[in-house]
Amino acid sequence: MQVSVSIGQNHHFALREALLIYRSMEQNGSFGNTFITHHEVNADNRAKQPTLGPAKTLTIEFVQSLVQALGGRVQAEFLPESVIARTERLIAWWTPPQKRPMFFGTTQGDMAGMNGAIFPQPALVWLxxxxxxxxxxxKENRRPAADTKLCVAPYWNVYDTGSVCLGSMRAPDASTVASIPQWEQSFYESEFTHGNVGRLTRHPGGFEGLWRELAGEEEFPIDSLIELPETVAEFLSGKRRGHDH
Structure with a gap:
C-alpha cells in the first residue's frame, strides 16, 4: 500500500498521524455526541499496510497547530467595542439603531417602489x-451580554435560525474586523425579495406594513419585534432554536 505522496518536485508527504472521529447516532437518525482520538501511524514501507498506534488525548495545542498548518492563523487585530466574539472561523458584532437605505425585489408584494428610501433600523447582532x-x-440599545435574549431580525431573506439567504448579496470573502463594514453594506444594499419564515414582526401589516410605515421615520418601533428564548451565547454557539409564529 502506497502511504506517501509527492506533489510537484519540492514536496514529499508521508503518512504519520491519524484522527479517528466517533459519533453517536440519535433516534431521529441525526448525529449526537462526537469525540476524536489521535494516533501515530506506523507507515514503514516494508509493512503491507499502515497500522495505528495507541490512542492519545487530542490536545488544544495539537488542534491549533493543525489549523495554523492549514492556513487558518488569525492575524492580530485591534478589536473595536462593537465586536462581541472572535474565533478562527467567525466574528460577531452588534450595531446600535441607525438609519439605512433599503432595496426590495418583487418576488413577494410590491415594495420595489420604495427602493432607496431611508429606514430606521433596530439594534442588531451580526455573525x-x-x-x-x-x-x-x-430590544435594548446597548452592547449585549452572553445571556441577553434576542429577537427575530425583521427582514425578508432571513431564515428562522437567523441565517441570511445571500441571494444578490456580495458577501466578503473574510470574517475579520476589516470586513465588518462590507458585511453591513452588502446586507443593506442587497434586495429583500422574499419571506423565509411565517412571521417576522408583530406589526399587523407584517413585513410590508412595517417597512412602509417606517420610510423616512426617525426610530424603529421596538414593540414590533418578536422576542425569542434564544440568548446571544446560544446564537454564537450554533445552538439556535426555531420560533413559533
Missing part, C-alpha cells in the same frame, strides 16, 4: 462565519 451571515435583533 459572519465561513462566508455566511446570520443576524438577530435586540
Amino acid at each position: 459572519a462565519m465561513d462566508h455566511s451571515l446570520s443576524i438577530r435583533a435586540l
